Every structure is written in C-alpha cells, then in structure tokens.
Amino acid sequence: MKPSRPLTITGGLLVTPSGVKGGTIRCVQGMIEAVGEARPQDGDEHVDAGGQIVAPGLVDFGVFAIDKPAFHFGGITRAALMPDESPPLDHPARVRFAASSGKPDLWVHPLAAATVALEGEHLAELALMREAGARAVATGRSWIADSGVMLRLLQYAAMLGLVVVTHAEDGGIAGTATATAGEMATRLGLPSAPAEAEALAVARDIALAEMTGARLHLRQVTTRAALDLVRAAKSRGVAVTAGVTPAHFMLSDLALQGFRTFARLSPPLREEADRQAVIEAIGDGTIDVIASGHDPRGPEDKRLPFADATPGMAGAETLLALVLTLVRDGVIPMERAFDLVARNPASLIGVQAGELRVGAEADLALIDPAKPWIVDSAKMAATAGNTPFDRQPVQGRVTGLWKGGVPVG
Amino acid sequence: MTSANTPPFAGRYPAGALAFPHRSLLGIGQLETHQIHYLLDEAEQWVELNRQSKKHTDRLAGLTIINAFFENSTRTLLSFEIAGKRLGADVVNMHAAQSSVKKGETLIDTAMTLNAMRVDAIVIRHGSSGAVQLIAEQVDCPVLNAGDGQHEHPTQGLLDALALRHALRARGRQEFNGLVVTICGDILHSRVARSNILCLQALGAVVRVCAPPALMPSGIEAMGVETFHDFNAALEGAEVVMMLRLQNERMQGQFIPSPREYRHLYGLTAERLARAAPDAIVMHPGPMNRGVEIDSTVADLAGRSIITDQVEMGVAIRMACLDVLTRRARGVEGWA
Numbered sequence: 001m002k003p004s005r006p007l008t009i010t011g012g013l014l015v016t017p018s019g020v021k022g023g024t025i026r027c028v029q030g031m032i033e034a035v036g037e038a039r040p041q042d043g044d045e046h047v048d049a050g051g052q053i054v055a056p057g058l059v060d061f062g063v064f065a066i067d068k069p070a071f072h073f074g075g076i077t078r079a080a081l082m083p084d085e086s087p088p089l090d091h092p093a094r095v096r097f098a099a100s101s102g103k104p105d106l107w108v109h110p111l112a113a114a115t116v117a118l119e120g121e122h123l124a125e126l127a128l129m130r131e132a133g134a135r136a137v138a139t140g141r142s143w144i145a146d147s148g149v150m151l152r153l154l155q156y157a158a159m160l161g162l163v164v165v166t167h168a169e170d171g172g173i174a175g176t177a178t179a180t181a182g183e184m185a186t187r188l189g190l191p192s193a194p195a196e197a198e199a200l201a202v203a204r205d206i207a208l209a210e211m212t213g214a215r216l217h218l219r220q221v222t223t224r225a226a227l228d229l230v231r232a233a234k235s236r237g238v239a240v241t242a243g244v245t246p247a248h249f250m251l252s253d254l255a256l257q258g259f260r261t262f263a264r265l266s267p268p269l270r271e272e273a274d275r276q277a278v279i280e281a282i283g284d285g286t287i288d289v290i291a292s293g294h295d296p297r298g299p300e301d302k303r304l305p306f307a308d309a310t311p312g313m314a315g316a317e318t319l320l321a322l323v324l325t326l327v328r329d330g331v332i333p334m335e336r337a338f339d340l341v342a343r344n345p346a347s348l349i350g351v352q353a354g355e356l357r358v359g360a361e362a363d364l365a366l367i368d369p370a371k372p373w374i375v376d377s378a379k380m381a382a383t384a385g386n387t388p389f390d391r392q393p394v395q396g397r398v399t400g401l402w403k404g405g406v407p408v409g
Numbered sequence: 410m411t412s413a414n415t416p417p418f419a420g421r422y423p424a425g426a427l428a429f430p431h432r433s434l435l436g437i438g439q440l441e442t443h444q445i446h447y448l449l450d451e452a453e454q455w456v457e458l459n460r461q462s463k464k465h466t467d468r469l470a471g472l473t474i475i476n477a478f479f480e481n482s483t484r485t486l487l488s489f490e491i492a493g494k495r496l497g498a499d500v501v502n503m504h505a506a507q508s509s510v511k512k513g514e515t516l517i518d519t520a521m522t523l524n525a526m527r528v529d530a531i532v533i534r535h536g537s538s539g540a541v542q543l544i545a546e547q548v549d550c551p552v553l554n555a556g557d558g559q560h561e562h563p564t565q566g567l568l569d570a571l572a573l574r575h576a577l578r579a580r581g582r583q584e585f586n587g588l589v590v591t592i593c594g595d596i597l598h599s600r601v602a603r604s605n606i607l608c609l610q611a612l613g614a615v616v617r618v619c620a621p622p623a624l625m626p627s628g629i630e631a632m633g634v635e636t637f638h639d640f641n642a643a644l645e646g647a648e649v650v651m652m653l654r655l656q657n658e659r660m661q662g663q664f665i666p667s668p669r670e671y672r673h674l675y676g677l678t679a680e681r682l683a684r685a686a687p688d689a690i691v692m693h694p695g696p697m698n699r700g701v702e703i704d705s706t707v708a709d710l711a712g713r714s715i716i717t718d719q720v721e722m723g724v725a726i727r728m729a730c731l732d733v734l735t736r737r738a739r740g741v742e743g744w745a
Contacts, residue, residue: 175662181626181627181628182627182628183628183629183631183632184628185626185627185628186603186626186627186628186629186631186632187438187603187632188538188539188560189538189557189558189559189560189561189600189603190538190539190558190559190560191559192626192627194627258542259538259539259542259543299517300515303515303517303543304515304516304517304537304543305516305535305537305538305539305540305543305557305558306537306538306539307537307538307539307558308537308540
C-alpha cells in the first residue's frame with residue numbers, strides 16, 4: 001500500500017547512524033526522500049514532532065508470534081519470525097504465507113527452518129524457501145546437536161548467502177534444565193545446567209562458521225565466557241554477530257524467586273556477573289542486536305509449576321523502553337540504541353530499512369523518550385501478559401508510527 | 410482443652426498466632442528459628458499421646474483434610490493420614506494415578522476443585538519444585554508441603570530435628586549448637602537435604618554435605634554448608650551421619666557407574682562409621698537401600714541408629730503442624 005501523499009515531519013530530533021540531530025524528514029511514495037534539510041510542500045501530510053525523537057521503526061529480530069497490537073505499541077514495523085511455528089516453517093508454502101501475514105502495516109520476514117521439522121537431522125529446502133521469502137535460516141528454539149549436520153548447513157547457507165541464526169546451548173549439558181546452575185537454582189530445587197553450556201555451543205558454531213565462511217548470528221548470547229568467544233572471533237574477522245533480549249541485561253536469576261514462571265526463559269536467566277558482562281558487550285559492540293524474543297504465553301503455559309511452564313516472555317511492548325535505559329545509564333548513545341534494534345537487524349535480513357537515510361523505506365517511529373509508564377501484565381496489548389517486568393516503571397513510549405510512510409493505527 | 414490454653418512452654422513464645430503467623434507450611438526457608446522451636450515443642454505432647462494405648466483426640470473433629478499426592482509415597486502419606494486421624498479429622502487421600510490429572514486437568518484446576526469442596530487443610534506432594542506454593546496461592550485453606558520436586562520437604566526436616574533432639578537429650582545434651590552433622594548421598598535431587606540443611610543450621614548445627622560431583626548441587630556452599638566428595642573426610646568428627654538414598658527416578662542420564670561402586674565410595678559401613686565421633690548418631694529418611702548407601706549392621710545398630718525414631722516423630726510433627734495451621738479456622742483464642 002503506497003501512501004496517497006508525501007509525509008513531512010518537522011521539529012523532531014532525527015536519530016541517524018551518525019548521531020541525533022534536529023531537522024525535518026520527508027518521505028515520498030513510501031520512501032525517505034530527505035533527512036535533515038527539507039520543507040513540507042503543498043499537499044504533504046505535515047506532522048510537528050514537537051521536539052520528540054524521530055527514529056526508524058524497530059526491526060525485531062527473532063519473534064515467535066505475529067502479535068500486531070504488541071508490535072505497534074512497541075514501535076516495531078518489521079519482525080523476523082522464528083521458524084518454530086506449528087507446523088514449522090520448513091516448507092516454501094508456509095514461508096510464503098508467513099511472509100505476507102502482516103502486510104500492509106507490519107512486515108513479517110520469515111526465518112526458514114534449518115532442518116526438517118526443526119529436528120536437527122535433515123536439511124530443509126533452503127533455496128526454495130529463500131525464493132518464497134525467507135530472509136535467513138534459523139535452528140529454532142534448540143541447537144543442532146550433530147556437528148556434521150551443522151557443518152553441512154553452514155556450507156550450504158554460505159553458498160546461498162543466507163545468514164544462519166542459531167540457538168547456542170549445548171543440548172547434552174542443558175538437557176531438561178530450567179535454570180542456570182548456581183545458588184538460586186539450588187535453593188529452589190530447580191533442574192539446572194551450568195552456564196558453560198552456552199560457551200561450548202558458541203565455540204563450536206564459531207569454529208564451523210570460520211571453516212565454512214558462513215554468516216553466523218547467535219540469537220542470544222548471555223554469558224561472559226560466550227561473549228569473550230564472540231569478541232575474539234570478531235577480532236579475527238569471522239562473520240559472526242550476536243544478539244540478546246532485554247531480560248538478560250535487566251535481570252539475573254534472582255528474578256526466579258518465588259518460582260515466577262514469567263522469568264522462565266530460554267536460555268535461562270544467568271548470575272549477576274553474566275548480566276554485567278552482557279551490558280559490557282552491548283557497550284563495546286560485541287552485541288549487535290537487541291530483540292524482544294516476543295513469545296506471548298497464556299495461563300495454560302505459564303500458570304504451572306516452574307519446571308513445567310513453557311519458557312518465553314511477551315517482550316515486544318517493553319523492548320524500546322528497556323533499551324532506552326541503556327541510553328540513560330550511559331552504556332550506549334541514542335543512535336547506537338537504534339543500531340541495535342533497527343539498523344543491524346535490518347542488515348541481517350537484508351532489507352532497505354532500519355535507518356533514517358535517503359532511499360530507505362519510510363518506516364518511522366515518533367518517540368517520547370522520557371515519557372514514564374508502568375509495565376502491567378494485566379493490561380498488555382500483547383495476546384498474553386507474560387512479562388518478567390510486571391509492575392516495573394519504565395520510560396519511553398511510541399507516540400506515532402508509520403510503515404512505508406502510511407500511519408499505523 | 411487446647412495447647413494454646415495450656416502451653417507446656419508458657420512464656421517462651423509470643424502469644425497466640427504471633428508464635429506461628431504462617432497460613433501454610435511451604436518450606437523451612439520461610440520459618441524463623443523460634444518458629445521451628447515452637448513446632449518442635451508443640452509436637453512433644455503428640456509424642457506423649459502416641460505412646461498411650463488410646464491415641465486419639467477430637468481436636469480436629471469435623472475438619473476435612475485432603476492428602477493430595479501427585480507423586481507416589483507410602484510412608485509420608487501414611488504418616489499424614491495417621492496424624493490427621495489421631496487428631497479426629499476426616500482424612501481423604503487423593504492419589505494422582507486415580508485423579509483427573511491423568512485426564513489433562515491442570516494443577517490449578519485440581520486445586521480449585523479441592524478448594525470448592527471446602528476442605529480445611531490440604532497436604533500436597535508434587536514432583537515439581539514450587540508446585541505446592543502455586544496451589545497455596547489459589548486456595549483458601551492452609552496447605553502443607555509434603556515434598557515438592559527437589560525444593561523442600563519441611564515436615565521431614567522438622568521430624569529429623571525432633572528425633573535428633575530426643576537422641577541428644579538422652580545423651581544429656583540440650584543444644585544443637587556446634588553439632589556436626591554430615592549429610593551424604595544424592596544431595597542434588599534431594600528435597601530432604603535442603604530442608605534439613607535449613608532446619609539444622611537454624612538450630613545451630615554445623616552441616617557438611619557429601620556427594621560425588623555429579624550429585625552435588627552447584628552453589629550449595631552459599632547455603633553455608635561445607636562440601637565433601639570424600640566420604641571418609643566428611644565423617645571425621647561427625648556427631649550425626651544422615652544418609653540419603655539415590656533418587657534414580659529423578660536421574661536423567663547416568664550419574665554414577667553402578668550401585669556397587671557407589672557403595673564402595675559412599676556406603677555407610679561399620680568400618681566407615683568408626684571414623685565419625687564416638688557414639689555418632691545414624692539417621693536415614695527412608696526408604697533405605699540396604700547394602701547400597703547403608704549397611705544393615707549400621708542401620709539396625711542399637712543405641713546409634715535412630716531411623717525408627719524418625720518415623721515415630723514424623724506422626725507427632727505432622728499432628729503439630731495440622732493442629733497449629735488449623736487454629737485460625739477452628740477459632741482458637743488468640744489465633745482466629
């Protein structure tokens with residue numbers, strides 16, 4: 001859907017990759033035509049930003065459900081959908097259907113299942129799924145245990161030019177664990193696995209990526225040991241990127257107190273030292289992407305004993321506000337925040353969006369970065385309110401959203 | 410006549426419900442030290458009663474208690490059933506194998522169903538840590554944790570403390586302070602170990618835990634225990650040795666090569682027991698695997714093994730817990 005007339009936003013603080021600057025942005029035919037110096041012309045739809053931030057719409061990398069109200073609340077205009085649907089996205093027809101499921105006001109970019117039924121055994125039809133609209137390949141919620149399969153997957157994906165998105169947790173060690181081994185898991189008596197399960201998997205996947213030249217994206221890296229491996233690999237020039245969700249820089253395993261199933265996540269919450277390591281890695285550029293991991297789960301999945309509950313959190317609504325805490329705490333500047341939630345994920349899936357630049361898609365969010373609000377699991381826009389941040393006061397709210405120059409909502 | 414009117418320990422505890430302000434008994438972790446002492450002291454009258462020929466009171470007459478066991482149990486279930494019946498309550502046992510849990514009903518729905526039947530207390534055993542707390546948050550009556558996953562088994566911790574207190578007093582010792590207790594076995598999968606660590610430490614004991622690395626939970630040092638992999642070293646100077654069985658039903662994957670090898674390293678034999686303090690007390694929460702973690706010669710050692718006393722104290726402790734937790738509903742003065 002193309003907008004009927006051009007859009008001009010004046011009086012805003014424009015978040016560009018090189019910094020935040022006052023100015024005007026003008027969009028024509030759904031594309032950004034000018035950033036900084038421009039004037040509204042006759043017939044334009046004119047919006048006065050009133051000093052608020054004008055930023056690229058968020059590109060949420062790796063969600064488990066298409067949940068439009070939650071995405072739009074959170075300023076998300078594009079979402080990369082994990083293949084863990086029912087049935088899984090391991091067939092071109094399902095990929096094609098998923099790719100069109102959000103249009104026009106939310107673009108869904110399916111991630112193809114790396115293996116048939118995500119079982120980690122037989123490679124799925126990756127080239128055909130690429131034709132059908134898959135923007136990358138993902139191993140899903142679990143890792144591929146067989147290193148031979150992983151090697152062939154990376155070789156094949158490298159040939160096709162597809163990024164491989166992995167879940168980095170050694171399955172043999174993680175087993176049926178629901179928490180990270182340590183004092184908290186021991187006190188609560190929860191099945192737990194050592195945090196090193198992550199570093200082991202990261203080490204293997206980096207070695208194989210280095211060998212094959214494939215582009216590897218570790219969807220969530222949450223421990224110091226694994227982040228050190230990513231940092232070292234990047235300095236060697238390996239094509240590896242890393243992501244994380246706000247849970248792992250906001251919370252440690254102390255959040256499990258009282259068997260709170262909203263804090264049951266995969267990978268599980270880590271000890272405080274690892275949380276600090278994630279913040280460092282966001283600051284020094286080791287982490288490239290922050291995503292919501294949006295996975296709304298109702299009472300049937302969450303109102304259960306901790307170990308029996310399904311992991312996952314509804315994160316789309318809180319992603320922006322929690323990333324902005326990093327800006328307020330001085331961990332990263334504002335423009336880097338939007339690299340993490342928009343520009344870098346857009347580049348991973350190869351779409352011309354996620355930044356304010358001439359020629360990019362006019363996916364825009366108007367944001368009041370200081371606006372205070374309280375997360376309330378009972379009043380979420382998402383299909384379920386399973387947020388580990390319930391009752392937490394946060395700042396930063398989307399006040400306007402455009403997809404391809406057309407206002408959303 | 411209620412114990413609230415004639416406490417055998419008047420003045421030692423705050424009056425009425427202040428002595429034990431909890432609605433449910435979910436774990437030792439929620440209890441203050443004086444509340445543990447209170448339950449132990451309350452249990453003494455039931456130890457007395459249980460040794461009479463007429464072991465019955467009508468204190469809980471008219472009350473309905475459900476023993477909802479989602480995990481198999483013989484001794485704990487029996488102990489709770491006897492405790493409830495000796496107090497005059499109507500006791501109903503619900504076995505998960507016979508319940509609608511098998512038909513897909515959720516735990517919460519089961520809890521709501523029990524709640525709607527207006528029961529006066531629910532005793533729950535469940536295979537998942539935290540399950541009992543989840544139910545307690547949904548129902549109006551007191552809930553007693555009879556074991557949740559690998560988390561806690563508070564009445565076991567209390568009954569062990571009571572049995573130990575009796576054994577210590579018989580030896581002329583009044584205090585737990587500085588008492589060296591070695592707990593050996595499958596610490597990782599044991600809720601009994603966790604409740605005992607918390608309970609014994611609260612009472613002043615020094616607790617050592619001993620297990621092969623794969624059965625030792627990570628970070629348990631933070632609970633204030635000393636850890637050992639070498640059983641002989643752990644026994645050095647121990648005044649109490651508590652043996653735990655291997656919980657094969659909770660093990661996924663192989664944790665030890667064989668029972669024979671386990672016995673070689675961790676079995677409590679008469680020779681090993683000689684390394685502990687003279688007259689060291691031997692305990693085991695049961696069921697025992699004789700010839701694996703404990704030899705019969707030790708398990709049946711008169712004057713040293715208090716394993717059957719533990720079982721006896723179990724009934725008294727559970728009577729005390731049921732009595733104390735139902736006082737509010739029964740309108741006992743100072744508790745309602």
